[in-house]
Amino acid sequence: MSHHEVDFNYYSQEHLLNAGCFDMRLIIEVVEKTLLDFEKGSIMFPEKIVQIFDEKTQNRINCLPATMLDEKICGVKWVSVFPENPRKFDVQNLSAIFVLSEIERGFPVAVMDGTLASNMRVGAVGAVAAKHLAIKDAETIGFIGAGEQAKMHLLAMKVVRPTLKVCRVTALTAAEEQGFIDQLSPILPDMEFIAANGDIRLAMEGADILVTATGAQAPLLKAEWVKPGAFYSHVGGWEDEYAVASLCDKIVCDDWETVKHRTQTVSRMYKEGLIDDRDVHADLHELVSGDKPGRESDDERIYFDAVGLSFLDVAIALTMFKRAKEAGEGISLELQHEMIFEHADIASKVRL
Template sequence: MDKRYLYLSKQNVHNIIYKNYQMVIDAVEDSLSMLERGTTRQPDKISQIFDKKYQNRINCMPSTLNEIQTCGLKWVSVFPSNQEKGLSNVEGFSLLSDTVTGRLKCFMEATECTSFRTAAVGAIAVKYLARKNSASIGFIGAGEESRAHLKMIKFVCPEIKTCYVSSRTEKRTKLFIDELKNDYTDIRFIDCKNDYEAAVTNADILVTAISSQTQVLKAKWIRQGMFYIHVAGLEDEFEVAKKADKIVCDSWECVKHRSQTIAQMYQAGLLKEQDIYGDMGEIILGKKNGRESNEEFIYFNSVGLSVEDVLLCNRIYEKAKKLGIGTWIEK
């Protein structure tokens, strides 16, 4: 068997994870637990940025999960400028190797994995950090990542009955609603067009998933009890984080070296280590409490971690073998 590896195409991967949201959430939550237990190796992500305006970049993200004897790598391009060309913003590939023999096990197209893995982190954060009676969600950004977040968050929080959607263009908000309204007939979709404030003001859960580097989320729109999921780069005013009762990350150690809002604040001396409440792994394992009152405004920053990708891709690989999906290729 070690003379072959399994190739999984985009369609192969889609067939395995399509609406199998529990598998995705379990993989991501387990990976965050592994990271907190210290049974992983995660070298720094290498990011080559080719355009300062759009932050067009290609990332190399390696990690090792000792508990499953697997080392993996995700190679992902993130090109926000592709929107203007009618192309997808993100394209990713992952490979997995056995750490006992060093043999390549699998090579797969991982663009959809990236989208749903990111959304699963947000959904896990909702489970631990959002108010239990959260019934509405608001989006600044109406692209693929926002759609994935709605799907995953609705899965863990079926009480959501209202969705406010805003974007830079009215076309994108309409497309968002048209694509999702038939699958989620119990949700009342409200098209806020490019009025970001309207999408934020009444939301219990707020998601910003935009490709620009602009502080579009204003601190004055934030109210007590909200839960905010920060997905991309610089999309909120510094005062938003300053209003938070708790700031939680998937990994603060990884976040603080990047260019996201709270990382910029930390690098400028406007945020200190003690201002960060903790990482999701600590909360999942019960080392720290999640939400402690309905009045807390909690800020969650997701940076995206290789350990999440590797465990999810390895479970897709194992599932593919059981189902006989994919193509075995001679080395």
């Protein structure tokens, strides 16, 4: 090996799955630990870069960096979200890739699939919120949306609320609803699944936990369906009428300072002067650390909004990298064998 050779490991989604990285309990623990690390200041969390190519569809590619200072790892997630993909092309709407680099010399150590980690992070963050904000004996969960993030939400919610026994789901088509049920019922054989056949009210009304995970930019969830004691996990941009947030006793965000500048329902309400900073009870890390209380009564309606925090993605990617490397999965690739002008035949390769 050349003294100046630079190698990194490559991990496909299949490598990560084979290594046992689809471990929801592990990822929930990573989210909790990383939120505490963020609170103590050991994480660098710059602004993400967003490129929206179509305002109507919200087709976009985002660049999300973060650094784990204790781990001495800097990472970036390059993620595309194209909401119409399932309908137009019969493919997923989200795809992502990670690059992880060590910060002693600045060289990459891993390039890896980010779709698994991204979708698991969405579910795990919702579950950490539910751990503090949902009623202890929650039995019924309702979904608007039947995509990958909805599926991850159900798996994660079941970890923190094992009492869940009925899942109602609605989506744009009956085929999407049935696909959700067909894929998840073998994983959760003790759960009763109900396809709402496009009836949003049937899916959501009276549920202990409500989840909206769609690409819609419209107020689908109605306040009248949110019963006392309900916990609502808002995943997308604008999926509920303003009255839902107004009705709730607590509003909690993954990070309010980030949320307020986005296009979530509560972000729109903030920009229109309908709510202000005082109306937001807590950020999620404050619940995990115990700085602020979670649910304080069985009758509280609680609203949770997550815009997505890149440092959680990078922390999850780092955890998956370690597990996959230990399991012997992945492929070692050479970035360079030697420095540019060390190549013996460099003179023949230069074009002037």
